[in-house]
Amino acid sequence: MIISYIRPDKHFDGVYEQLKYINLYAEQQALEIDYEYIDHKSQNKPLLQREELVTFLRSKKSDILIIYDVWTLSSHIDDLVQMFSCLLKNNMTLHIVKPSVIINQQSDIMLVLGLIDQLRQKLQDESKKSIGRPKGSRSSSKFDKYQEDILRFLREEWTVSEMARTLNVSRSSLKDYIESRELKEVATATALPHCPKEAISKVIGAIECPKIQSTTGE
Numbered sequence: 001m002i003i004s005y006i007r008p009d010k011h012f013d014g015v016y017e018q019l020k021y022i023n024l025y026a027e028q029q030a031l032e033i034d035y036e037y038i039d040h041k042s043q044n045k046p047l048l049q050r051e052e053l054v055t056f057l058r059s060k061k062s063d064i065l066i067i068y069d070v071w072t073l074s075s076h077i078d079d080l081v082q083m084f085s086c087l088l089k090n091n092m093t094l095h096i097v098k099p100s101v102i103i104n105q106q107s108d109i110m111l112v113l114g115l116i117d118q119l120r121q122k123l124q125d126e127s128k129k130s131i132g133r134p135k136g137s138r139s140s141s142k143f144d145k146y147q148e149d150i151l152r153f154l155r156e157e158w159t160v161s162e163m164a165r166t167l168n169v170s171r172s173s174l175k176d177y178i179e180s181r182e183l184k185e186v187a188t189a190t191a192l193p194h195c196p197k198e199a200i201s202k203v204i205g206a207i208e209c210p211k212i213q214s215t216t217g218e
Contacts, residue, residue, distance in 0.1 A: 001063045002031055007039040007072050011126050015040075018068040020148070025097045026066065033066070047079040057083075062091045069098040070119045077120060084112055098185060100199040114203035121208060143169070143177040150178065154187035 004026070006018045015038060026033050042050045065087065067073060074080045084103070087094060094103040096115070103112060143150070146167055153163045160178065164171040178184060 001034045001060070002026075002066065003035045003037060003060070003063060004033050004066045005037045005039065005072060006068070007042055009044060009071060009075060011044075011075070012071055013068065018072065021068055021097050022066055024151075025095070029095075031064070031066070031095075044075060046076055047074060047082060057087065058090075060090060060092060064093045064095065066095040066097065068096075070096060070115050071122065075119070075123060077116065077123075080116060080119060084116070098182070099203055100185075101203060108204075110204045110207075114205075114207050117207045118203060141177055143174065147181075147183070150174075150183055151187045154178070154184055 004019075004022045006015055006022070008015050008018075019036075019038075023033075025031075037053075037056065039050075039053055042053055047054065070080065073083045084094075088103070088105050091105060096103065099115070099118070101111060101115070103115075146169075149167070150163060153166075158166075160175045161171055164174045167174070
């Protein structure tokens with residue numbers, strides 16, 4: 001069985017964006033989704049309070065689970081580790097659309113650790129950004145209505161200048177939008193036929209080791 005799992009989180013992408021990218025990915029990879037699980041109840045709850053989801057996932061073995069990004073499973077690092085462990089123990093195959101990687105029992109442990117560290121870095125960045133502004137979902141943009149066209153242009157390798165002329169918008173503003181929404185990564189992921197070595201290397205290469213903070217006055 002092929003299952004898509006969508007979970008809204010006010011700090012990340014909404015249901016509509018996740019659905020759009022997952023469906024595009026499934027179409028590109030010739031995967032027919034059998035069951036669509038939209039989890040409005042979990043929000044940012046810890047795993048112990050997500051009984052319905054836990055029961056559902058425990059009942060699945062040797063199936064395929066498609067998610068948009070790692071945080072969809074959980075934005076709590078310890079819960080994410082447990083979910084990865086249980087899914088792999090049940091011989092599940094996990095397709096993660098945004099980084100364009102596939103996780104199963106044969107995957108390199110460094111890939112799994114890289115995905116976990118990727119979330120750690122993202123949460124750390126979000127924490128810094130949230131200082132001085134109210135918490136909430138990512139602000140909307142006038143470019144949101146062009147997002148599907150932009151993704152298509154990116155897959156067809158249009159330049160930002162070509163896109164801006166076609167859409168009759170500012171090149172610099174469009175460039176900022178593409179970068180802030182990480183649309184190049186999404187477009188690349190949905191166009192790839194399998195889990196490429198470059199995507200794996202990118203995830204592993206982005207792992208950050210702890211840094212020693214220098215003490216002033218020494």
